[in-house]
Amino acid sequence: EAGVTQSPTHLIKTRGQQATLRCSPISGHTSVYWYQQALGLGLQFLLWYDEGEERNRGNFPPRFSGRQFPNYSSELNVNALELEDSALYLCASSFPAGGETQYFGPGTRLLVL
C-alpha cells in the first residue's frame, strides 16, 4: 500500500513569490494535516483538512492557506514568501476522519532566497 506522497521534493523560490505544495494521502484516509519543520523552531502544526473543509489552523499568518480536493489530496499555498518560510513542510494523513494516528510523507523542502 502506498504511503503519503508529497511533491515536489524540493522547491526554490525568491522572496515575494508564491509556493504550492501538494500531498496525496494514504488510500482511504480522509484527513490531511500540514506541519512546518523550520530550523530552530521544531515541528509546528499548520493546517488540518477533512472532507474538503478546514478543521483547525495553527498560529500562522493568513498567507498560509490550502485546500482539500474531492479525492482527499491537498494543496498548501504560501503567498508573499519570506526568507523565514524556508523549511521542510510535512504532510500527514489519518483515517477515519480524525483518526488518532497520523502517517507522514517525506516532505517538501522549500528554500526561499
Add this chain to the structure above:
Amino acid sequence: AQSVTQLDSQVPVFEEAPVELRCNYSSSVSVYLFWYVQYPNQGLQLLLKYLSGSTLVKGINGFEAEFNKSQTSFHLRKPSVHISDTAEYFCAVSRAAGNKLTFGGGTRVLVKP
C-alpha cells in the same frame, strides 16, 4: 493547551548499549502519546503510540515506551542500539483523535561504533 518537553537534545551512545529518551508532557485533559523517528532527509516514521490500556507499549525496531500518568512522562527505551538507529526522535501528544499533534523539540541520537 498541551506542551511536550524532551529533556535531552542530543544523546550519544555506543553500539549495543541501551538508550533512554526522556519525554514529559503537560495537559489538562487526557492525551494520546506518540514517538516518531526521523532519519536524515526523510519524513517522520511512527515508532509506537499509547492510546489507552497497558502502560508499557512496544513498537517497531525493538523500541518500547512506558506511560506514567502521575509523572506525566512517556520515556522511550531500547535495550541495545544499532548504528542504523542514528536519527532524530520526536515525542508528540494529541488531545483527542483528529486533533493536531504537539511535538517536543526532538532528541538526536548518535550511535557510535
